[in-house]
Amino acid sequence: MESLDVCAEIENDDFYSQFLLEPIKVVTGDNVSVTEQVTKLTDGINKLTKSLECQVLAKHNDLLTQASHISDLENMLEAVRVQEESLLRGTEGLADGVYASYESLENQTIMLERVQITCNLLRHASKILVLWNKLCSINDNPAKEAMLLYELNELFNDYDFEGINLLDDVLKQVRDRRTELLNNSTELLQSSLLSGDKTKLLQCFKVFHNLQCTGEQINNTVNSILKCLQREIHNALDIQMVSIEVKKSSSGRIAPGKANIMSAQDFKIKLWDNIEKLFKVEIYNSCLKAVMLQTAVTELHAIGNFRNIAKNFWNELCLLFSTELEKSPSNVSQSIEIDYAKLLKCFNDLLSKLKCKNLEMNRSYFTKWENSFLSKSLAKLLDPVRSMWHLNQVPNMDQIDNAIRVIAEALSISLGDKQLSISLANSVAKSIKQMHMETEQRLSMDNDVSQIIEPPTSSQQKNADLCNALYYFTSQIKRVLVNLNSLLPQESVQIVQSSLKDISSLPILQLFSESIKNSLFIILLTMHNEQDFVKNEDPNNKTLSCSPYMKELQQFVSRCKDIYLSMFQDKSALNECNVTISKACIERFIHHVCNVRPLTVYGRAKLQVDCKHLEISLSPLINDVIDLGDNYRQLKALQLLLEKSPHEIAKSQYEGASLPYSLVMMFLFSHAGQQLLAPHVCAGWNIQKLMQWLDTHKNERERLEFVAGALQRYQNHVRQNQIATYDEVYPLLLQLLEDGRKTLK
Template sequence: MEAKDVCVEIENDEFYSKFLVDTVKPLVGENISVSDQVSRLAQGIEKLSKSLEKQVLAKHNDLLTQASHISDLETTLESVQSQVQGLLRGAEKLKDRVHTPHRALEEQTTMLERVQETCNLLRHAAKMLALWNKLASIKDNPPKEAIILFELNELIGDYDFEGIVLLEEVLKEVEHRKKELLDNSTALLQSSLLNGEKEKLLQCFKVFHNLQCTNEQIRNSVDSILNDLKKEIGNALNVQMVSIEVKKSSSGRVAPGKANIMNAQDFKNKLWDNIDKLFRVEMYNNCTKVIMLQNVVNELHAIGNFRNIAKTFWSDLCTVFSSELEKSPLNVNQSVEIDFPRLLKCFNDLLSKLKCKDLEINRSSLTKWENSFLSKSLGKLLEPVRSMWHLSQVPNMDQIDNAVRIIAEALSISLGDKQLSISLANSVAKCIKQMNVEAEQRLSLDSDVAQIIEPPTSSQQKNADLCNALYYFSSQIRRVLVNMNSMLPQESVQIVQSSLKDVTSLSVLQLFAESIKNSLFIILMTMHDEPDLTRSDDPTGKSLSCSPYMKELQQFVSRCKDIYLSMFSEKAALNECCTTIAKATVERFIQHVCNVQPLSKFGRIKLQIDCKHLETALAPLVSDMSELGDQSRQLKALSLLLEKSPQDIVKSQSEGASLPYSLVMMFLFSYAGPQLIAPHTCAGWNIQKLMQWLDSHKKEKERLDFVAGALQRYQNHVRQNQIATYDEVYPILLQLLEDGRNTLKQEK
C-alpha cells in the first residue's frame, strides 16, 4: 500500500481520526475496550512504520546525497565566518582613522565658537558702553532717551552679561532709567488726559512707541478709566447711598417724633439725578479722555493701527453699566424699566456731546430693561382701549381722547431714540389693531343691517356709531402724526399709518352700497317699460322732461344719501362708497340704453334728456361728474350717440369715441329691421338675464363674440331664406365688429 493511501486511511478512520486533533480527549468512555484500543493503535503504528521503511528504501540514494551536501555546507560556512572576522578587524582600523581627526576638528570648532562668542560679547559690551555714554549726554528729550534705552534693552536681552564687572553698574542703571522714564511718561499720560494737554500726550506716546509698549499702555490706561467709571456707576446706583442722600435732603420736613421714611418719589428723583450727573459729568469726562487718546494715537500713524480704542471702550462701558445695573436692587431696576427712555436719552445726549461718529449704544446690553419697558408700555396702551369697550357700549369721545393721549405720550417719549421710537410705533400699531378688532366684534351682522326701505334700525345706527368712533379715533391719531411728523422717524410714521389703513368704515358702507346699487338697478330696469321710448310722433318743438324712472331714481338717491349715508362721518370712505355707487349706476344706465328695443326717434331724444338728468340725480353722491373718469366720458359719448345716424356712429368710433364697440353695436340693433334680432333676444334672454351676463363677462372680446353670434345667425337666416338684400345696418355692424377686434389686437 502506498504511503499516501496509508495516510488517507488513517485520516478517514473514525477511531484514528480522534488522535489527529490538537487536544485528544480520553477514550475510556468509548464502546471499545482499552485492550482493543491499544491493539488498534499498535496496528496503526505498525502500518505507519512499514510505510516509512518503504519510503526510505525507495529514496535512500537521495537521502545519502543530501547528507553529503550538508557536510559541504558546513565547510563553506566556516570559510565565510573567517572572512567576516577579517572584515570586522578592517572596519575597526578604518573607524580609528576617521574618529581621531574628527575629535580634533570638533575641539577646534568649540574653541572657535567660544572665541566668536567672546568677540560678540565684547562687541555688544562696547556698543552698550557707547550707548550708555550717549544716553548720559541726553537731557530733556524723553523720546530720544527711550530709543536708546530700547536699544540697550535689546542688547542686554541678546546675551548673558552676568559676571562682567565692567557692565554690572551699567545694567542696573539702564533698568533704573527705563523704569523711571516709563513711570514718568505714565504719570504724564494720566495728568495730560486729566488736563486735556494734547502735546504732552503726543510726547508720551512717542516714548511708549520707542519703548515698544504702546499697546500695553493704552490697555492699562483704558482699563484704569473703565475701573474708575465702574465705581462711579456703582455709587450712582447704590440704593443705600441714594436713600441716605434723600433722607438728608428731606430731614428738614420730617415731623418731630416720627421715623424718617423715604418717599418713593423722592427716591426716584434722587436716583435719576445721580444717573443724570453720572452721564453728564463722570462718563462724559472719562469718555473725553478716551476719545482724546484715540485722536492722539490716530495722528501718530507710525505707532501702529489702534483705530478702535474708543469704540471698544464704549462697548465695554455699556456692558459694565448693564452689569452694575443688573446687580442693583429691585427698586432701582424698576425705576429704570419705567423710565427707560430717560436712560436712553442720557446715552444719546452723551453721544451727542462726545461727537464721535464711531460710537453707538450697545442695545444688546440694555435688552432686558428695554423689553420690560416695551411690555409695560404695550399694556398701558391696550388698557384704555379694552376698558372703553366695557359692556359692548360704543366708546364716547372722552374715552377715545384718553386713548389717543396715551398713544401720543408713547410716541413723544421716544423722540430721542430711533430704534425705541420704531418699537413703540409697533406697540401703537397693535393698540390700533386691538381697537379695530374690538369694533369689528361688535358690528351687527343681522339681516336688516343693509335695509334701505324703512328708517335706520338700531343695528344700523349702532354700526354707524361704531364706524364713527373708529373714524374719530383714527383721525385723532393722524392729527398726532401730523404734529409730530418732523420729530418722529419716518419709519415710525409709516408703521402707524399702515396700521390705520385697516381702520375704516368702508366695510359697513359697502353693505349699504350693494343694497343701494341693487335698488338703482331695479329702477333702471323699468326703463324698458317706458311707453315714450317707442312713440312714433315727431319730438321737434315739444317741451320734453325726463322719464318717470329717472325722477324715481333721483328721489331714491337723495333719500339714501340723506337718511342712510349721512350717518357716517368718515368722508374718504363715504366718498369712495358714493363714487362706487355712481359709477355702477352710470355703467348700468348705459347698458340699458344700448339695449332698449324697440326704440323710436322720440325715444332717443327722451333718453338723451335722461342722460343729462342722470348727472343731476347723482349729484348728491358725486358733486363733480368728472371724478367718475371713464364712466363720465362714456355718459357724454352716449348722449352724443343718441342723436347720430348709424353712419356717423361708425365714423365717430373710428375717431376714438369713449364707448366700447360691443355696446355701440348693441345700440345699433335698435335701427335694424325685425329680421336682424338683438343678441340677447337671439339667445332667448330677457333684459335681466342680459345684465347678469354683462356683469359676469367684463372682457370686450367676450362681448364682441356674443354680438358676432347674433350677426352669424342673421347671415345664416338670410342664406337659408334666400333673401335678396341684407338689412342696411348689417354692413355697419360688420365694420364695427372688425374695427373692434383690430383695436383689441393693437392693445395687446
C-alpha cells in the same frame, strides 16, 4: 518491512500514536499492564532500529559523501573565523584613531565657542558703553532716551553679564533710568488725558513705542479708566446713596420718630438725575479719554495696529453698565425697565456728543430691560383700547383720545433710537389691530343693516357709530404720524401706516351701496314704461323737463345721502362708495337707454334731457362728475348719440367714440322697423334679464356675438319671406359689427 510501512504502522497504532503528541503524556490504561506496555515499546523500538539499519545499508555511499562534505565545510568556517578576527583587530585600531581626532576637534570647538562668546561679550560691552555714553549726554528728549534704553535692555538680555564689574553699575543705572522714564511718561499720560493736551499725549506714546510697551500701557490705562468708571456707576445706582441724597434734598414729610420718608417718585427722580449726571460727566470724560487714546495712536502710524481702542472701550463700558444693573436692587432695575428709553437716550446723546465713528450701543447687554420695557409698553398701549369697550357700547371721544395720547407718547419716547422706535411701532400696530378687532366683533350683520326704506335702525346707527369711532381713531393716529414724520424713522412710519391700511368703513358702506344700487336699478327699469318716449310730437321750440323716473331717482339719491350715508364720517370710504354707486347708476342708465324701444324723436329729446338731469341727480354723491372717468365720457357720448341720425352715428363710431360698438348697435335697433327685432327680443328675454346678462357678460366679443345673432335671424327672416329690401339700418349694423370685430383683433 519498508520504512514507510513502519512509520504508518506507528502513526496508526493507538498506543504508539500517543508518543507522537506534544507534550508527551504518561500512558496509563486499565486493560494493559505495565509489562505489556514495556514489551510493546521494545517491539516498536526494535522495528525502528531495523528500519534505520536497512536505510543505512541501502544509502551508505551517500552518507559517506555527506560526511566528507561536512569536513570541508568545517575547514571553510575556520578560515572565515581567522579573517574575522583579523578584521576586528583592524577596526579597533581605526576606532582608536577616530576617537582621538574627535576629542581633539571637540576641544578645539569648545575653545572657539568660548573665544566667540568672549568676543561677543566684548563687542556688546563696547556697544553698551557707547550707548550708555550717548544716553548720559541726552537731555529733554524722552523719545530718543527711550529708544536707547530699549536697545540697552535688549543688549543686556542677549548675554549674562554677571561677574563683569565694568557693566554691573551700568546695568543697574539703565534699569533705574528706564523705570523712571516709564513712570514719568505714565504720569504725563494721565495728566495729558485730564488736560486734553494732545502734543504731550503723542510724546508719551512715542516713548511707549520706543520702549516696546504700547499695548501694555494702553491696556493699563483703559483698565484704570474702567475701574474708576465702575466705581462711579456703582455709586450712581447704589440705592443707599440715592436714598441719602434724596433725604438731604427732599422736603418730604416728617413721620413719627422724625424719620424722613422718601417717596417712590422722589427716589425715581434722584436716580435718573444721578444717571444723567453720570453720563454727562464721568462717562463722557472717560469716553473722551478713550477717544483721545484712539486719535493719538491713529496719528502715529508706526505704532502698530491699535485701531479699536475706542470701540473696545465702548463695548466694555456697555458690559460694565449692564453688570452693575444686574447687581443693583430690584427697585433700581424696575426704574430702568419703566424708563428704558431714557437710558437709550443717555447712550445715544453720548454717542452724538462724542462724534466718534463705528461706535454703537451693544443692545445685547441690555436685552433683559429692553424686553421688559417693550412688554410693559405693549400692555400700556393695549390697556386703554381694551378698557374703552364696556357693555358692548361704542367708545366716546375722550376714551379714544386717551388711547391716542398713549400711542403718541410711545412713538415720541423712542425718538432718537431707530431700533426702539421700530419695536414700539410694532406694539402700536398691535394696539391698532386690537382696536380694529374689537370694532369688527361688535358690528351687527343682521338682516336689517342694509335696509334703506325705513329710518335707520338701531343696528344701522350702532354700525355707523362704530365705524365713526374707528375712523376717528385712525385719523388721529395719522395726524400723530404727520406731526412726527420728520422725527421718526421711515420704517416705523411704514409699520404704523401698514396697520392702518386695511381699516375702513367701506365694508359697512358697501352693504348700503348694494341696497342703493338695487333700488336705483329698479327705478331705471321703469324707464321702459314712460309714455313720452313714444310720442310723435315735434320737440323743437318746446321746453322739455326730465322724465318722472328721473325725478324719482333724484329724490331717492338725496334721501339716501341725507338719511343713511350722512351717518358716516370716513370721507375716503364714503367717496369710494359714492363713486361706485354713481358709476353703476350711469352704466345701468346707458344700458337701458340703448335698449328702449319703440323710441320716437320726441322720446330721444326727452332722454337727452334725462342725460343732463342724471348729472344733477348724482351731484349729492359726487362733487364733480368728471371724476367718474370713462363712465362720464360714455354718458356724454350717449347724449350726443341721441340727436344723431343712424348714418351720423355709424360715422361718429368709425371716427372713434367713447361707447362700445355693442351698445351703439343695440341703440340703432330703435331706429329700425318692427321686423328687425332687438337682440334680447330674439332671445325671448325681457329687459330685466337683458340687464342681468349685460352685468355678467362684460366682454365686448360676447356682446357683439349676441347682437350678431339677432342680425343673422333678421337675414334669415328676409330670405324666407322673400322681402325685397332690407331695413335701412341693417347695412349700418353689419358694417358696425365688422368694424367692432376688427377692433377686437
